[in-house]
Amino acid sequence: MGLPNQEAALEFLDELREGGKGVRVYTHNDADGLTSAAVLLTALSSMGIPARVRVLPTEGCLPGTDVGKGPSIVLDMGSGVLHLLEPESKILVIDHHEVRSEPPDGVVFVNPRLAGDDRETSASAVVYTLLRGLLKLEESEAPKPALVGAYGDNAVPLEGPRGTVATVERDGVEAGLVEVREPGYRAFGRATRPAKELISRLSGEDVAEELESRLGKEVLSKPLNELEAEEERDLISEHVRLDGEAERWIGRAHVLEDDRGAPELTDPDEAATVLNACGRHGGEAIGIALAMGKFLPVETARLYREEHRRAIREALEVAENVTEKKEGFIHVRGGDRIPHSVIGPVSQMLCEERDEVVVGTAKMGDVIKVSIRVPEGSDVDAGDAASEAAEAVGGTGGGHERAAGAEIPAGRLDDFLKELSKRL
Ligand SMILES: [Mn+2]
Numbered sequence: 462m463g464l465p466n467q468e469a470a471l472e473f474l475d476e477l478r479e480g481g482k483g484v485r486v487y488t489h490n491d492a493d494g495l496t497s498a499a500v501l502l503t504a505l506s507s508m509g510i511p512a513r514v515r516v517l518p519t520e521g522c523l524p525g526t527d528v529g530k531g532p533s534i535v536l537d538m539g540s541g542v543l544h545l546l547e548p549e550s551k552i553l554v555i556d557h558h559e560v561r562s563e564p565p566d567g568v569v570f571v572n573p574r575l576a577g578d579d580r581e582t583s584a585s586a587v588v589y590t591l592l593r594g595l596l597k598l599e600e601s602e603a604p605k606p607a608l609v610g611a612y613g614d615n616a617v618p619l620e621g622p623r624g625t626v627a628t629v630e631r632d633g634v635e636a637g638l639v640e641v642r643e644p645g646y647r648a649f650g651r652a653t654r655p656a657k658e659l660i661s662r663l664s665g666e667d668v669a670e671e672l673e674s675r676l677g678k679e680v681l682s683k684p685l686n687e688l689e690a691e692e693e694r695d696l697i698s699e700h701v702r703l704d705g706e707a708e709r710w711i712g713r714a715h716v717l718e719d720d721r722g723a724p725e726l727t728d729p730d731e732a733a734t735v736l737n738a739c740g741r742h743g744g745e746a747i748g749i750a751l752a753m754g755k756f757l758p759v760e761t762a763r764l765y766r767e768e769h770r771r772a773i774r775e776a777l778e779v780a781e782n783v784t785e786k787k788e789g790f791i792h793v794r795g796g797d798r799i800p801h802s803v804i805g806p807v808s809q810m811l812c813e814e815r816d817e818v819v820v821g822t823a824k825m826g827d828v829i830k831v832s833i834r835v836p837e838g839s840d841v842d843a844g845d846a847a848s849e850a851a852e853a854v855g856g857t858g859g860g861h862e863r864a865a866g867a868e869i870p871a872g873r874l875d876d877f878l879k880e881l882s883k884r885l
Contacts, residue, residue: 464591464625465575473553473569474508474595477532483511483768487528488536489584490516490740492613492733492748496585496606497536497555499752502761503601504592511764516745520558528552537584540572555591557582557614573625581618585610586625593632602754604633605717605729609752612715613733619647619712630715638718644697645714646685652728656688656696657681664704675699686716686727719754726751772800776807780821784811787878789841789885790833791815795823801830805866808832818843818885822874829874831858831867833881839863841885850880 464470477484486501488494498514505512512534515526520538528535529550539546539554541561546552548565555571564570571591573582589596589607596603607629611617621643622630633639650659660681661669673681676699680692688696700707717727725731739748750758776799783794793811795804801823808821812834818841821832831851833843843865851858851867854877858867869877 464571464573464587466569466571467591469569470553470555470571470591471594473532473551474505474510476551477510478508480532481771482532483513485528485531485533486512486514486536487523487526487533487538488514488516489520489538490518490745491537492736492740493583493585493610494537495736495740495745495748496610496613496752497583497588498749499606499754500585500588500592500596500603500610501534501536501555502749503603503753504595506761506764507595507597507601509764509767511761511768514746514749516740536588539570540574543568543570555584555588557584557587578624580624581611581614581616581622582625583607583611583614583616585613586616586622586629589632590625590628593628598632598636602638604629604636605638605719605754606752608633608639608715608717609729609732609736612729613737617715617729621713633715640690640716640718642690642693642714642716644711645693646697646710647712647714648710649730650728651685651714651716652724652726652731654684655682656685659685660700663710664700664707668700668703671703672696672699684724685714686724769803772803773806773810776800776803777810780807780811787820788882790818790820790881792878793819793821795821797824799823801825804830805832808834809864812836820878820881820885824871825868827871828856828868829871829877831869831877833860833865833867833885835863837863846881846884850877850884853877853880 488498502512520542523542524545529547529552532551535554540556540558543562543564546565546568549567553569560572560574585607589603611626616626634641648659648663657669657673685693697711715729719726725735736748779798780793785792804821804823808819812819816836819834822829833847835841835843842862844860847858847860847865847867851869854869854873856867856869860866
C-alpha cells in the first residue's frame with residue numbers, strides 16, 4: 462500500500478541525508494502550506510537535513526524561483542506546473558491538487574490522485590502520511606499541524622476524516638495529542654467563544670437563553686473546548702430538542718492538546734485561521750514555527766550552524782588552490798567555487814592565519830562579491846580602498862578600516878584588483 466511513488470520519495474530523502482547538504486523547500490502561504498512545511502521540517506530535522514524555506518502565494522510563482530538549482534522539495538503545489546520544472550533536476554513534489562501536468566524525468570511526484578484517490582485530503586496530511594515512519598511520534602506533535610492543515614483546506618467532512626487525514630487522526634488520538642468529540646459542534650469558535658455566543662449565532666438568542674436556564678450559566682459561559690465531552694453531549698441533545706435545524710452543525714469535532722496557554726491553538730479550525738493570517742501578512746516563518754508545536758527552533762538553528770561550518774570548511778579547502786599573491790594583498794579567487802555566503806568568513810580566517818591583507822572574491826549572480834580583511838596593526842583603510850576601487854570599475858563598496866566589502870561587475874575583476882593594489 463502507501464502513497465504513489467512513496468518509495469522513490471523516501472529514497473530521495475535518504476540521498477539527501479547521505480549527501481550531507483541542505484534542501485530547498487517551497488510551499489504555499491496558506492494554513493495547509495505552512496503546516497505541510499512544519500511537518501516536513503520536523504522530519505528533516507530528525508534526519509539532520511537543514512532546509513531553506515520559501516513561501517509562495519501561488520504555484521504559478523514556482524517556475525520563477527531557483528527550484529531545482531539544488532535538491533528541492535515542493536509542497537502543496539506543483540501539480541499544475543510539473544512540465545515547467547527542469548528535467549533531471551532533483552525535485553520532490555508532494556501535493557494533493559488536481560494533476561494537470563506530467564512530471565519530467567527525474568522529478569519524484571507524490572499525489573494521492575495518481576492512484577485515483579480524490580477523497581478530501583490536504584498536503585499536510587499527505588506529507589504526514591508519507592513521513593510518519595520518520596517522525597518520532599512520542600517526541601513530535603506532527604499529527605496536530607497535519608490536522609490543522611486539513612481543516613484549513615476543508616478536508617475534514619462533518620462525519621469525520623477519510624484516507625490520509627484519517628491516518629493523521631488515528632495517530633493523533635493514539636499519541637494523546639488529539640481528542641475526538643462525537644457528537645461535537647462543528648462551528649467556528651469552539652476554542653475562544655463562550656458556548657452561549659456560539660449557539661446564539663447558530664439558533665438565535667432565545668434558544669441560547671433557554672439552554673442557559675436549563676443547563677446553567679456555568680456551562681454556557683465556557684468555550685466548548687473547555688467543557689467535558691459529556692457536558693458537550695448534554696448541551697447538544699438539549700439544543701437539538703429545541704432546534705432540530707442544529708443537527709447540521711453536529712458531527713465529529715477535534716480538540717487539540719496544547720500547553721502553550723493559547724486557547725485558539727486547541728481548535729484546528731481556529732488554528733488554521735491564525736496560520737492563514739500569518740501566511741498572508743508576512744509572518745510565514747512565525748506560522749511555521751507555531752505549527753511545529755513544542756519543537757524547539759534552536760534545534761533547527763543548530764542545523765543551520767552545522768551547514769555554515771561545513772560550507773566554510775569546504776571553502777577553506779578550495780581557497781588553498783585559488784589563492785594568488787598580488788601587490789599589497791592575497792587574492793582568494795573564489796569564482797563560483799566558493800559560495801558568496803561564506804567568502805567573508807573565509808577571508809577573515811585567512812587574514813588572521815597569515816597576518817596579511819586578504820581580498821576574497823566570489824560570484825553572486827551577475828556581479829562579483831568582494832570581501833577585504835586587514836590584519837590588526839596595519840595602517841591601510843579597507844573601507845576607503847573598497848569604495849574607491851569599486852567606484853573606478855563601476856561598482857559599489859565601503860565598510861570599516863579592517864573589514865570592507867564591494868560588489869563589482871563580473872567582467873571587471875582584474876581591473877578592480879589593479880585599483881586595489883594602488884591603495885592597499
Ligand atoms: Mn492545500
